[in-house]
Structures are given as structure tokens and as C-alpha cells.
Amino acid sequence: MFKLNLKIALRNLWKNKGYTFINVIGLSIGMASCILIFLFIRYQLSFDEGIKNEDRIYRFVTDWKYDAFDDYSNAVAIPAVKTAKNEIVGIEKAAAIFRNWNIVRVKDATGKDLIKKDETIYYVEPDFFEIFGMQWLYAKPTTALNEPNTVALSETAAKHYFGNAQNAIGKNLTMGNKTLLKVSGVFKDNPKNSSFPLNIMVSYQTYPMKDDDCWDCVSSGNEFYILLKDGLKAKDIETSLAQFNKKNYADRKVAGNQNNKLEALRDIHFSEHYDNFSNLTISKTQIYGLGIIALFLIITACINFVNLSTAQAINRAKEVGVRKVMGSLRKQLIVQFLTETFLVTLAAMLIACVLAELAIPQMENLFKGNIAVGLFQHPIIFVFMLCLVLFVGFLAGFYPAIIMSGFTPALAIKSKITLNNGGLSLRKILVVVQFSIAIILIISTIVVMLQMEYVQQKQLGFNANEVMMISLPNDSLNRLKHENFKARLLKIPGVNKVSYCQDAPLSPNINSSDFTFYGIKNKDFELRRMKADEDYFSLFDLKLIAG
Incomplete structure (x- = not known):
């Protein structure tokens, strides 16, 4: 039929x-x-599926509540990392991962640069690898980054710098001008659908600001992850987390009613308030x-x-x-x-x-x-x-x-x-x-x-036309050459102005903090800071309201 x-x-x-x-x-x-x-x-x-124990992995995030607005960050204050491990009950493992940028070099026997590249660097604690169950090609997660001045590379990074993954083990990288790093492990690349585009991971002990004690200093590159004990959910440690927030923020009278919350791993990619290392949400x-x-x-x-x-x-x-x-x-x-x-x-x-x-x-x-x-x-x-x-x-x-x-x-x-x-x-x-x-x-x-x-044509309050942003190498040697480089740029026909700055106006890559006004520290207002030289205002045609 x-x-x-x-x-x-x-x-x-x-x-x-x-x-x-x-x-x-x-x-x-x-x-x-x-x-x-x-x-x-x-x-x-x-995104981020298939990670071992994904239902028990959480990220610490930070919220502020000011009189005029609320603010949110995917990061934590540096001292919160060590303190949370000791004070919050129910945490099986915890690890900080701090992002930075620097020049990475591979040198030959004479000290000449074979490869020189501006890279995103991540300082990580060893438990990070066990929390996320990352796959290692060479070395072990428990020992790879236990010592200062050690680095683990992704398979792609190892091939880029040393030809293949196995050759990378025991070799040296130079970070910046003089920080020598020994390659102690190679891990498998994370997929594209990951919130962690990790290629170069340096031992946390190498991080120069790991002992910082500023509770109201939060940088978007400083993230903190925890693995809860088996059978526990975020709601099970709410009481302990509330006590942690009270003791370390409220009692210290940190500005903006600052406090930490937990965000589930599988919610990171869909977060409307908190960014992540991939910048893809x-x-x-x-x-x-x-x-x-x-x-x-x-x-x-x-x-x-x-x-x-x-x-x-x-x-x-x-x-x-x-x-x-x-x-x-x-x-x-x-x-x-x-x-x-x-x-x-x-x-x-x-x-x-x-x-x-x-x-x-x-x-x-x-x-x-x-x-x-x-x-x-x-x-x-x-x-x-x-x-x-x-x-x-x-x-x-x-x-x-x-x-x-x-x-x-x-x-x-x-x-x-x-x-x-x-x-x-x-x-x-x-x-x-x-x-x-x-x-x-x-x-x-x-x-x-x-x-x-409308967004493209709206007047933003500064001149964005015919302005080119150039990312400079992030090492001190090149900083010493800035003025010379600036003078040479100004000699190029068509270049009218040059300014060194942290970023363009309205960029999210800025720092923020409370501030002191006439000697009185304001607890209900946040000031956003950006570093720039004296030509910044004229280049972007920014109008001063006063001063």
C-alpha cells in the first residue's frame, strides 16, 4: 500500500x-x-557544557548598591580569595584566576628574540585545573604550577612558541623584560564555546599583587571560582556567605554596600550583568x-x-x-x-x-x-x-x-x-x-x-571620527620609548594629534572606586578613573564643564 x-x-x-x-x-x-x-x-x-562537576562550580561576583545606581562586576577583591577559603563553609576547592597582558618572548642562546608577542596572561592557582577537570597532555595539574615562575601552555600556544607540545616542557619563556618562566605543563585547548579562552597560565605565586589587602579594589580581570562539596548547592551556603559579606564589607564600611554573590558556571555565558574572559555573552x-x-x-x-x-x-x-x-x-x-x-x-x-x-x-x-x-x-x-x-x-x-x-x-x-x-x-x-x-x-x-x-550617528559628546586606536606592547621598555614614538607619529603627514591613554571615552576598560571630597570619604558614590596624557581632551574634543 x-x-x-x-x-x-x-x-x-x-x-x-x-x-x-x-x-x-x-x-x-x-x-x-x-x-x-x-x-x-x-x-x-x-557554552561550558561537559565540564566535570559543572553543577557544583560557582563564580564569585561582586555587586554594589549606590544611591543613584547599582553596579556589577564579574571579579572580586584580591583579599576575598584567601578569606573566602577560610571562612565560608561548604567549599571543597577554590581557585583564583587573574588576567593580565604582557609581552611574551622566546629567546635563542645569544639572547636574541626568536618570537615576541603581546599575550593575554592568566595567573592561576593549581586547584583551578582540578575544579574544571582540564585535560593535560604533559605534566599533572597538582604539580604543574606549584612553584613560582612556572607556566602552563595550551597545545596551540606550545606549538606556536616551540614547534610542538612535547618540546615545550622544560623550556623558558620571558614575560615582559626580565621575568623568566619555565614551561611545566601543556594542557588541551579549550573549545570555542568556552568562557575560558586560556592559552598561557602562570603560577599564582608569580603574581606581584597576590598579597594586596584592598577590599574595595576590584579589577574585572580578577575572577574567583569555587567547587562546592558533593550534594551542596548555592542556597546551602547562603548563611555562611552572608556572614562573610557582613564581616568583610559591611563591618569594614566598604563603599557602595559591596558584597559577593555566587553565579553558577552554566549561567556565566547568559549573564546580563557580569562579563567573562571570553567577552562573549x-x-x-x-x-x-x-x-x-x-x-x-x-x-x-x-x-x-x-x-x-x-x-x-x-x-x-x-x-x-x-x-x-x-x-x-x-x-x-x-x-x-x-x-x-x-x-x-x-x-x-x-x-x-x-x-x-x-x-x-x-x-x-x-x-x-x-x-x-x-x-x-x-x-x-x-x-x-x-x-x-x-x-x-x-x-x-x-x-x-x-x-x-x-x-x-x-x-x-x-x-x-x-x-x-x-x-x-x-x-x-x-x-x-x-x-x-x-x-x-x-x-x-x-x-x-x-x-x-541612531546608535552609530548619535553624538557621544566626543569626537570619534578619524581617530585610530593603536594597542602598544605592554612592557616597561616600550613605555620608555613612548615620547620618541609619539614624536615620530606626529611627523607623518595627516597625523594631527597623538595621545597616550588607557582607552577611549566610554570604554568599559576603566577603574572605579569611591573618593575623598574635601577630606570626607564619600561612601555612596563611585568615581570612574581613566589614565591619559595632556593631549587626550584635545584629541577627542572633550568639553570641560568646569576647570
């Missing part, structure tokens, strides 16, 4: 190849869009919005299929009448029409896969290489495509099948079939829904475009 239905379905689809082509193209575009959105959502939801609201857009697109494609199928129904009325006279049951006709729909849907899925595969490189370029997706990365993708075929097949095929299988044989043979008012009303409703969805998506797109245009 199935073979007969398949033959009849193929014959009918070929006979009406114009309608078939339109339906296949319409569904394939909608399905390709859904697949791409699913791949993106799946990639975002996969997305809110759950954005993911839900993308899911709704995908649903709108596939429903629109299905409605288009339904409208074309019901419009074609009268042309197939005589076929239905003859088959009913020959003894076909209504359920057999429904199966026949659904078979045709599923064949169209399968063909659309094949084309959608091709379209999606072609679009993936463009999508990765759109996100500047910060995502890595593919049709064959995970079995769940095939499950999704199968579910999509079933969903679209039933959604697009059920109503036309019910309409066409319900024709009266006598009227159908005499070609006196007309769609009843109910059917006509439903078709009108479907058309209205289809156009409504299209209008909503178009309006949303226009609003986003206008908003982006």
Missing part, C-alpha cells in the same frame, strides 16, 4: 511541478532559516527571541503551502471523486495527500541543508569567527531536522488533506465542488496570519536598523 501511495504521490507532484517547485522552494527557505537559528541557539546553549531573552523568529518563519512557510494546496484542491476534485467511487476510504485519501506533503517536505529539507551549509561560513564571518557551527557536529541536530520534517509535514499537510478527502463523490465527478464558507474563512484567516507575521518581522527589522543607525 505504501509503495502504491508513493507512486501516486510522485506522479501527482510531477504532474503539478509548478506548484511543487513553489512549495519546495518556500518550505526550504523557511526550514533553512530554522536550521541556522537552531545551530546558533544550540551553539550558545552548549548572550541573554536568555535574546535566545527566546530567536526561537520565536524561527517559529514565525516556519509557520509562514507552512501557511503559504496550505494556501497553495487548498487553491489547487478544486483541480483535484474529480480525482477524489473517482477514487471514492472506486472504493477508497477517506482515511486512505488523507494518507495519500499526507504522503505527497511529506515528499515535498523531505525534498525541501534536502535543499534546506544545502542552503544552510552554504550560509554557515557567512554566519561565522558575521560573528567575526566567534562561533563555530556545523550540520554534523552533534546528533541533536539530526533529531531536530527529523522533528522539523514531521512538524512541517503535519502542519502543512493536515488541513489540505482533510479538505480534499471530504469532497462528495457525486459533486466532485461533476466538477461542482466549491470550497464552503468555513474553508474560505479559514483560508482568509491564514492569509491574514501570514501577512501579520510578515509585517511584524519587517517592522522589527526596520526598528532594529533605525536603532543601529
Whole structure:
């Protein structure tokens, strides 16, 4: 029976190849869009998954509540690291990881630089590797960074500096001008969908500010992670954490009602308040919005299929009448029409896969290489495509099948079939829904475009046009050459002004603290500080309100 239905379905689809082509193209575009959105959502939801004990790993974060606003940081004060380990009950392991930037060199026997590169450096405590269950290619996590002036490299970094991972063990790197580091371990690269883009990890004992005692000094590069004891959740240590906050912040009268909270590992990528080392976050609201857009697109494609199928129904009325006279049951006709729909849907899925595969490189370029997706990365993708075929097949095929299988044989043979008012009303409703969805998506797109245009053209209070930012090597030797470099830049035709600064105005890479006004320390206000030279204001055309 199935073979007969398949033959009849193929014959009918070929006979009406114009309608078939339109339906296949319409569904394939909608399905390709859904697949791409699913791949993106799946990639975002996969961040930091598969880490051992992920349900017990938490990050310390810091909140402030000032009179005028609230502030948030992914980091902690340095003294909080040691104190939390001793005072908070329920912690099995804890480790700090502090980010910095510096020049890394590999030198030959004569002291000449073979490789010189500005790198992101992470100072880490040894327990960090055990908390996250990182895979080691050479050395052991318990011993790799126990000593000062030791460094562990990712496999990629080891190959870059020493040719291969095994050759790196025991070799030396120079950090900055004179800090010599011995390579004591090589670990496996973290995937792209990780909040930890770690390549060079230096022992925490090497960190020059590890003994800092400032409780209200919080740098965004200083993160702190804990592994709770087996069976414990964040709520189980709330009392102990509250006592820690009271003793170390409230009793010390630290500004802004500063306190620490716990953030689950799997929530880091979706945080709306706290950044991370990868600088890649997305809110759950954005993911839900993308899911709704995908649903709108596939429903629109299905409605288009339904409208074309019901419009074609009268042309197939005589076929239905003859088959009913020959003894076909209504359920057999429904199966026949659904078979045709599923064949169209399968063909659309094949084309959608091709379209999606072609679009993936463009999508990765759109996100500047910060995502890595593919049709064959995970079995769940095939499950999704199968579910999509079933969903679209039933959604697009059920109503036309019910309409066409319900024709009266006598009227159908005499070609006196007309769609009843109910059917006509439903078709009108479907058309209205289809156009409504299209209008909503178009309006949303226009609003986003206008908003982006507004953001790009809005006057920010400083001159951002024709200004080029250059990142300089982060070592003291080059700092001594700054003035000479500045003078040489000013000699270049077209260069009018040069300024050394920490960053551009409105950059998030700034420091903040409370401050003293007329000798009185203000506890309810935060001052944001940025380092810059005397030419900074004139270069960015900043207007002084006073002074």
C-alpha cells in the first residue's frame, strides 16, 4: 500500500511541478532559516557544557548598591580569595584566576628574540585545573604550577612558541623584560564555546599583587571560582556567605554596600550583568527571541503551502471523486495527500541543508569567527531536522488533506465542488496570519536598523571620527620609548594629534572606586578613573564643564 501511495504521490507532484517547485522552494527557505537559528541557539546553549562537576562550580561576583545606581562586576577583591577559603563553609576547592597582558618572548642562546608577542596572561592557582577537570597532555595539574615562575601552555600556544607540545616542557619563556618562566605543563585547548579562552597560565605565586589587602579594589580581570562539596548547592551556603559579606564589607564600611554573590558556571555565558574572559555573552531573552523568529518563519512557510494546496484542491476534485467511487476510504485519501506533503517536505529539507551549509561560513564571518557551527557536529541536530520534517509535514499537510478527502463523490465527478464558507474563512484567516507575521518581522527589522543607525550617528559628546586606536606592547621598555614614538607619529603627514591613554571615552576598560571630597570619604558614590596624557581632551574634543 505504501509503495502504491508513493507512486501516486510522485506522479501527482510531477504532474503539478509548478506548484511543487513553489512549495519546495518556500518550505526550504523557511526550514533553512530554522536550521541556522537552531545551530546558533544550540551553539550558545552548549557554552561550558561537559565540564566535570559543572553543577557544583560557582563564580564569585561582586555587586554594589549606590544611591543613584547599582553596579556589577564579574571579579572580586584580591583579599576575598584567601578569606573566602577560610571562612565560608561548604567549599571543597577554590581557585583564583587573574588576567593580565604582557609581552611574551622566546629567546635563542645569544639572547636574541626568536618570537615576541603581546599575550593575554592568566595567573592561576593549581586547584583551578582540578575544579574544571582540564585535560593535560604533559605534566599533572597538582604539580604543574606549584612553584613560582612556572607556566602552563595550551597545545596551540606550545606549538606556536616551540614547534610542538612535547618540546615545550622544560623550556623558558620571558614575560615582559626580565621575568623568566619555565614551561611545566601543556594542557588541551579549550573549545570555542568556552568562557575560558586560556592559552598561557602562570603560577599564582608569580603574581606581584597576590598579597594586596584592598577590599574595595576590584579589577574585572580578577575572577574567583569555587567547587562546592558533593550534594551542596548555592542556597546551602547562603548563611555562611552572608556572614562573610557582613564581616568583610559591611563591618569594614566598604563603599557602595559591596558584597559577593555566587553565579553558577552554566549561567556565566547568559549573564546580563557580569562579563567573562571570553567577552562573549548572550541573554536568555535574546535566545527566546530567536526561537520565536524561527517559529514565525516556519509557520509562514507552512501557511503559504496550505494556501497553495487548498487553491489547487478544486483541480483535484474529480480525482477524489473517482477514487471514492472506486472504493477508497477517506482515511486512505488523507494518507495519500499526507504522503505527497511529506515528499515535498523531505525534498525541501534536502535543499534546506544545502542552503544552510552554504550560509554557515557567512554566519561565522558575521560573528567575526566567534562561533563555530556545523550540520554534523552533534546528533541533536539530526533529531531536530527529523522533528522539523514531521512538524512541517503535519502542519502543512493536515488541513489540505482533510479538505480534499471530504469532497462528495457525486459533486466532485461533476466538477461542482466549491470550497464552503468555513474553508474560505479559514483560508482568509491564514492569509491574514501570514501577512501579520510578515509585517511584524519587517517592522522589527526596520526598528532594529533605525536603532543601529541612531546608535552609530548619535553624538557621544566626543569626537570619534578619524581617530585610530593603536594597542602598544605592554612592557616597561616600550613605555620608555613612548615620547620618541609619539614624536615620530606626529611627523607623518595627516597625523594631527597623538595621545597616550588607557582607552577611549566610554570604554568599559576603566577603574572605579569611591573618593575623598574635601577630606570626607564619600561612601555612596563611585568615581570612574581613566589614565591619559595632556593631549587626550584635545584629541577627542572633550568639553570641560568646569576647570
